[in-house]
Amino acid sequence: MDDLPVTYTSAQLSESISDDPEDIWVVYDQECPFCSRYVLLYQLREQGRRVHLIDARSDHPLVAAVRLQKLDLNEGMVVRWRGQFHYGSEAMHLLVLLGSNRSGFNRLNQAIFSKPALARAVYPWLVRGRKLTLRLLGRKLIEDA
Numbered sequence: 001m002d003d004l005p006v007t008y009t010s011a012q013l014s015e016s017i018s019d020d021p022e023d024i025w026v027v028y029d030q031e032c033p034f035c036s037r038y039v040l041l042y043q044l045r046e047q048g049r050r051v052h053l054i055d056a057r058s059d060h061p062l063v064a065a066v067r068l069q070k071l072d073l074n075e076g077m078v079v080r081w082r083g084q085f086h087y088g089s090e091a092m093h094l095l096v097l098l099g100s101n102r103s104g105f106n107r108l109n110q111a112i113f114s115k116p117a118l119a120r121a122v123y124p125w126l127v128r129g130r131k132l133t134l135r136l137l138g139r140k141l142i143e144d145a
Contacts, residue, residue, distance in 0.1 A: 020050070022049050022050055023049070023050045023051075023052065023081075024049055024050070024051045024052070024079060024080075024081050024095075024098060025052045025054060025062055025079065025080040025081070026039055026051065026052070026053050026054065026077065026078070026079050026091075026095075027054045027055075027056050027060075027062055027063060027066055027073065027077060027078040027079075027080070028053070028054075028055070028056055028077045028078075029055075029056045029057065029073065029074075029077075029130070029134075029142060030055035030056070030057065031057065031134070031139050032130050032133065032134060032139075033133065033137075034126070034129065034130055034133060035077065035130065039053055049098065056073040056077075056078075056142050057142055062080065065080075065085075066078050066085065069085050071085065071087050073142045074127075074131070074141045074142050074143060075088065075127055076088030076089070076091065076123070076127065077091050077092075078091055079091040079094050079095060081094060081098070088123050088127075089113070089116070089119040089120045089122070089123035090116075090119075092109070092113040092119055092123060093113050093114070093116055093119050095109070095113070096109050096110050096113040096114050097114070
């Protein structure tokens with residue numbers, strides 16, 4: 001984590017990362033099949049929200065901003081909303097609050113992640129599953145990418 005990609009000025013960050021209250025920025029591992037499937041299945045757009053999906057392995061300014069916050073992208077996804085960073089189980093909890101309950105997938109997520117204590121208990125197991133899956137697929141962790 002010490003090797004940060006390009007350093008961005010606050011002006012560059014604000015140019016590429018809007019603070020529109022309805023914009024949701026999700027930083028996740030695109031190489032993880034579970035992470036990718038999750039963000040694609042989760043229905044936030046139907047609520048009329050603009051969702052920006054950012055690959056945690058990219059050089060996007062938001063990834064640099066996440067690293068400056070000292071958030072380990074191998075240990076959790078990040079959601080940026082209304083200028084705030086939400087990490088790991090807190091990010092999942094926020095997505096549940098912002099999403100609909102129209103699909104079975106979203107209802108299942110709401111059952112688990114709408115309760116912060118349950119979300120904190122379950123999330124580490126999801127992270128372990130992600131790491132094991134990446135290893136089995138021969139893919140590197142983000143810091144090794």
